[in-house]
Amino acid sequence: MSTEVLETLIHSQLPAAARGDRDAYGRIVAGCQSTVTSIALAIVRDVHASEDIAQEAFLSAWQNLRKLNNAASFLPWLRQITRNLARDHLRSQYRRAPPGGDVESLIASVADPHPGPAEQLGDARDHAIAAAVIDSLPEESREVLLLYYREGQSSRQVAGLLGLQDAAVRKRLSRARERVREELLQRLGEFAKSTAPGAGFSAAVLAMLMVGAPPAAAATAFGAGALGAVNGATKLGIGALGGAFAGIVGGLWGVWFGVRKLLRQPFDERERRGVMAYALFTSALTVSFSIGITLLARVPGWIPHLAASVGFAAGMVFACGWWFPRILARRRAHELAMDPVGAARRQRHERLLGRIGAAAGLVLASCGVALGLWMSGRMG
Incomplete structure (x- = not known):
C-alpha cells in the first residue's frame, strides 16, 4: 500500500473508528501493521514480542482515539506509542540474554556458502541471526531497513511511513550497507519479508478490542x-x-x-x-x-x-x-x-x-x- 493510499485510508476511516466502528479501525490496522511491527522489531529484535507490542500499540491507540483531533497526526502518534511500548518491554526484560547467543558463530554459519547438515537453519536460528544482524546496525537504520524490505524496497515509501525525507532514508540505508556484509543484508531482507504480518494479525487486533x-x-x-x-x-x-x-x-x-x-x-x-x-x-x-x-x-x-x-x-x-x-x-x-x-x-x-x-x-x-x-x- 502506497503512502498516499494509506493516508487516504486513515482520513476516510478514522472518523468512523473514533465513533467506535471496529471494522473501520480494522482497515486502518491492516494498512499500518507492517510499519508498526517493523518499528517494534527494530527495538526488541524478537518477532513474537514485536507482534505482541504492535497489538498493544493498536489497542492503546483505539482506547485513546477520541483524544486525537487531527487525522494527519495518527501515524506519527501510533509510531511513538509503539516505540514507547517497545522500550518498556526491553526495560522489563531485566534478565534479557543476547538475542542470538554467540553472534559471531551465527553470522559465520550464515556466511558459510556450504553449511553442513548440523548448520541447517530452522525458524528459531533464522530469528537469532536476524536479531544479531539488527544489533549490528546503527540504531537509526534499523526501522528504515526492516521497513524497506517489507515495503518492496522503496525508499520513498519508507520515508512517507516514517515521516522522513527520502534523502535521509537513502543515507541510513547506505550506512547500514557499510556496516553489514551484503549476504547478511540479503538474509535479513528475506527474514523481514517472511515475518511480515498478514491478515491474521489485524484479525487478532480486532479480537483484542473485545478482550x-x-x-x-x-x-x-x-x-x-x-x-x-x-x-x-x-x-x-x-x-x-x-x-x-x-x-x-x-x-x-x-x-x-x-x-x-x-x-x-x-x-x-x-x-x-x-x-x-x-x-x-x-x-x-x-x-x-x-x-x-x-x-x-x-x-x-x-x-x-x-x-x-x-x-x-x-x-x-x-x-x-x-x-x-x-x-x-x-x-x-x-x-x-x-x-x-x-x-x-x-x-x-x-x-x-x-x-x-x-x-x-x-x-x-x-x-x-x-x-x-x-x-x-x-x-x-
Missing part, C-alpha cells in the same frame, strides 16, 4: 461459553451438541488468547506454571459447563440449570478476580520498581479493563441463561 486484558479474556470466555451452551440447551440432539461445541470453542479461544503473551514471555518459571494452571483450570471449567448444561437439556425445571450457571460464574470470578492477580503479583511489583509512574498507570488501566470485561461477561452470561430457560419453557 483487552487477560482477566477480561477469561470473562469474555465466560460469556461466550455460557451463551453458546445455553443456546444449545434449548434444543435436543445435534442442535444441543452444536451449541455446546460453539461454547467450548469460543471459551477456549478466549482463555488461551488472553494468556498467550504471558506464556511466551513469563516473568519466571513460577509465573509460567501459575499461568498454565490458571489457563487449564478455566479451560476445564468452560468445557465442563458447556457439556454439563447441554446434558441438562432433558432435565425438567430450572433450578439445576441455574445452579450450574452460578457455579460456573463463581469459578470464573475466583480465577479471574483472586487467583490470576496473585499469579502476576511479582511481575507487577517488579514493573512498579522499574517504572513507578508508567507501571502504575498501566496497571490501573488493566484493572479497569478487567472489571469491564468481567461485568460484560457476567451480564451476557446471565442474559444467556435467562433467555435459554425462558425459550425452553422452564420459566414460563
Whole structure:
C-alpha cells in the first residue's frame, strides 16, 4: 500500500473508528501493521514480542482515539506509542540474554556458502541471526531497513511511513550497507519479508478490542461459553451438541488468547506454571459447563440449570478476580520498581479493563441463561 493510499485510508476511516466502528479501525490496522511491527522489531529484535507490542500499540491507540483531533497526526502518534511500548518491554526484560547467543558463530554459519547438515537453519536460528544482524546496525537504520524490505524496497515509501525525507532514508540505508556484509543484508531482507504480518494479525487486533486484558479474556470466555451452551440447551440432539461445541470453542479461544503473551514471555518459571494452571483450570471449567448444561437439556425445571450457571460464574470470578492477580503479583511489583509512574498507570488501566470485561461477561452470561430457560419453557 502506497503512502498516499494509506493516508487516504486513515482520513476516510478514522472518523468512523473514533465513533467506535471496529471494522473501520480494522482497515486502518491492516494498512499500518507492517510499519508498526517493523518499528517494534527494530527495538526488541524478537518477532513474537514485536507482534505482541504492535497489538498493544493498536489497542492503546483505539482506547485513546477520541483524544486525537487531527487525522494527519495518527501515524506519527501510533509510531511513538509503539516505540514507547517497545522500550518498556526491553526495560522489563531485566534478565534479557543476547538475542542470538554467540553472534559471531551465527553470522559465520550464515556466511558459510556450504553449511553442513548440523548448520541447517530452522525458524528459531533464522530469528537469532536476524536479531544479531539488527544489533549490528546503527540504531537509526534499523526501522528504515526492516521497513524497506517489507515495503518492496522503496525508499520513498519508507520515508512517507516514517515521516522522513527520502534523502535521509537513502543515507541510513547506505550506512547500514557499510556496516553489514551484503549476504547478511540479503538474509535479513528475506527474514523481514517472511515475518511480515498478514491478515491474521489485524484479525487478532480486532479480537483484542473485545478482550483487552487477560482477566477480561477469561470473562469474555465466560460469556461466550455460557451463551453458546445455553443456546444449545434449548434444543435436543445435534442442535444441543452444536451449541455446546460453539461454547467450548469460543471459551477456549478466549482463555488461551488472553494468556498467550504471558506464556511466551513469563516473568519466571513460577509465573509460567501459575499461568498454565490458571489457563487449564478455566479451560476445564468452560468445557465442563458447556457439556454439563447441554446434558441438562432433558432435565425438567430450572433450578439445576441455574445452579450450574452460578457455579460456573463463581469459578470464573475466583480465577479471574483472586487467583490470576496473585499469579502476576511479582511481575507487577517488579514493573512498579522499574517504572513507578508508567507501571502504575498501566496497571490501573488493566484493572479497569478487567472489571469491564468481567461485568460484560457476567451480564451476557446471565442474559444467556435467562433467555435459554425462558425459550425452553422452564420459566414460563
